[in-house]
Amino acid sequence: MSNIVAIVGRPNVGKSTLYNRLTESRKAIVDDFSGVTRDRHYGHAEWVNRTFTVIDTGGYVANSEDVFEAAIREQVVIAIEEATVILFMVDVTTGITDLDDEIAALLRRSKKPVHVVVNKVDNTARYDETCIFYALGLGEIFPISSMTGSGTGELLDEVIKGFDDEEVEENGLPKFAIVGRPNVGKSSLINSLIGQDRNIVTPIAGTTRDSIHIHYNQFGHNFMLIDTAGLRKKTKVHENIEFYSVMRTIKALEEADVVLLMIDAVEGMESQDVNIFHLAEKNKKGIVILVNKWDLIEKNNKTTKVFEEQIKQKLAPFTDLPIIFTSVTEKQRIFKAIEAATKVYENRKKKIPTSKLNDVMLPLIESFPPPSLKGKFVKIKYVTQITGTAPMFAFFCNLPQYIKEPYKRFIENKLRENFDFEGVPVQIFFRQK
Ligand code: GDP
Ligand code: GDP
Numbered sequence: 001m002s003n004i005v006a007i008v009g010r011p012n013v014g015k016s017t018l019y020n021r022l023t024e025s026r027k028a029i030v031d032d033f034s035g036v037t038r039d040r041h042y043g044h045a046e047w048v049n050r051t052f053t054v055i056d057t058g059g060y061v062a063n064s065e066d067v068f069e070a071a072i073r074e075q076v077v078i079a080i081e082e083a084t085v086i087l088f089m090v091d092v093t094t095g096i097t098d099l100d101d102e103i104a105a106l107l108r109r110s111k112k113p114v115h116v117v118v119n120k121v122d123n124t125a126r127y128d129e130t131c132i133f134y135a136l137g138l139g140e141i142f143p144i145s146s147m148t149g150s151g152t153g154e155l156l157d158e159v160i161k162g163f164d165d166e167e168v169e170e171n172g173l174p175k176f177a178i179v180g181r182p183n184v185g186k187s188s189l190i191n192s193l194i195g196q197d198r199n200i201v202t203p204i205a206g207t208t209r210d211s212i213h214i215h216y217n218q219f220g221h222n223f224m225l226i227d228t229a230g231l232r233k234k235t236k237v238h239e240n241i242e243f244y245s246v247m248r249t250i251k252a253l254e255e256a257d258v259v260l261l262m263i264d265a266v267e268g269m270e271s272q273d274v275n276i277f278h279l280a281e282k283n284k285k286g287i288v289i290l291v292n293k294w295d296l297i298e299k300n301n302k303t304t305k306v307f308e309e310q311i312k313q314k315l316a317p318f319t320d321l322p323i324i325f326t327s328v329t330e331k332q333r334i335f336k337a338i339e340a341a342t343k344v345y346e347n348r349k350k351k352i353p354t355s356k357l358n359d360v361m362l363p364l365i366e367s368f369p370p371p372s373l374k375g376k377f378v379k380i381k382y383v384t385q386i387t388g389t390a391p392m393f394a395f396f397c398n399l400p401q402y403i404k405e406p407y408k409r410f411i412e413n414k415l416r417e418n419f420d421f422e423g424v425p426v427q428i429f430f431r432q433k
Helices: 015-023 029-034 063-082 098-107 130-136 152-161 186-194 241-256 271-282 303-315 334-349 356-366 405-416
Strands: 002-007 042-047 050-056 085-091 114-119 142-143 175-180 211-217 221-227 258-264 284-293 324-327 380-386 392-397 427-432
Touching: 002 015, 002 063, 002 142, 015 042, 015 050, 015 085, 015 114, 015 152, 042 152, 042 271, 050 241, 063 098, 063 241, 085 130, 085 152, 098 130, 114 130, 114 152, 130 142, 142 152, 175 186, 175 241, 175 334, 186 211, 186 221, 186 334, 221 241, 221 334, 241 271, 258 271, 258 334, 271 284, 271 303, 284 334, 303 324, 324 334, 356 380, 356 392, 356 405, 380 405, 405 427
Parallel strands: 002 050, 002 085, 085 114, 114 142, 175 221, 175 258, 258 284, 284 324, 392 427
Antiparallel strands: 042 050, 211 221, 380 392
């Protein structure tokens, strides 16, 4: 199940500082170079083997004074509906403000777990001032310092207790999620696949409050589509369309086997698109890129190649994935998109027999062994695929700690060259034998 932790609160209490700490996005140096971090308001986090998605609501608030309080209030309402756990952040140095009181009033009606996080508690003197926040009427408070990280462990221990462990009822069909920024053409694609007849929308038990599920069973294809576009008209404040769409996207993505990430050919791959891509990759989902509105692009014989290169540059190092150029309105390559998703789904389920894996990989390793380190030689003896939802490979060797990133990448490339894993993130481990 998808678990989303939303950090809400007024500006400057320290939401993005906590967000950065939880997702460790400061470590994403590569992303800093490509200018991605600026718009990064949601990401992947982990605590005692539980993974979840954190969303920093502050990133979606406009700066203009008149919309912003309304926008914050609406975000709280959306968070109550869509998130699994809500962190309400307040600031010990300012005490309770009017806006804090207003947010608390909304949150007191929530049936979802809400934790009051008192931030900027950097020292013991400030710790003594935290008890005033019990007046918010939301129960236990969690004093933390987002800056130093103190108190965050206790908070996360409590947060994961609120996670949803309920299993979605499985019908065994592949689940494809169509995701992308507003207006790229997601609804149009779904309409062209299923016709205007939305009556075939069949909610699966336990998921009705999540995204909409559509059973597609035509032309030899049988799968579930997860639609994120259908419900977006609910927001009143324009600024929150993006926020709402992100919440829906995260949920759909975590539920899906394969993500069809639709981008706008005219606008190209933007930072929000790259964020969604990384989230899908970190969740080990199959990925197909759809470059839609291809009819609006003036083309020559090099255009597709140039587009492909530009996209792959932004997605590197994971570039072994299908990129399909579609025009939903002109009905171009829609079926190809479905076929690509089906193939990626099969690739993700693929299990390579151990003997075949060793027959192919060991000679390659033999002729290009890991470089020696401090005079020591790494000997890889044996490889096997570990059973899991997505492909994982364990390479058994004498000195696993000596294997560095470039060699790991070499191994991954060889796996991809010899066994088709197009569209699928693979994990490679080196284990002591
Ligand atoms: P947001 O608007 O809620 O996202 O707040 P930010 O994360 O941007 O933080 C606002 C300011 O508070 C920044 O100057 C941070 O450096 C500062 N800040 C955040 N967390 C702490 C903390 O734990 N202690 C102190 N002293 N300052 C903090
Ligand atoms: P969504 O917000 O992602 O669900 O996007 P919609 O499906 O509502 O599409 C947004 C707009 O883009 C609509 O006006 C569509 O008619 C238009 N659109 C969708 N696909 C295409 C396409 O392939 N080419 C062109 N030119 N317009 C498209």
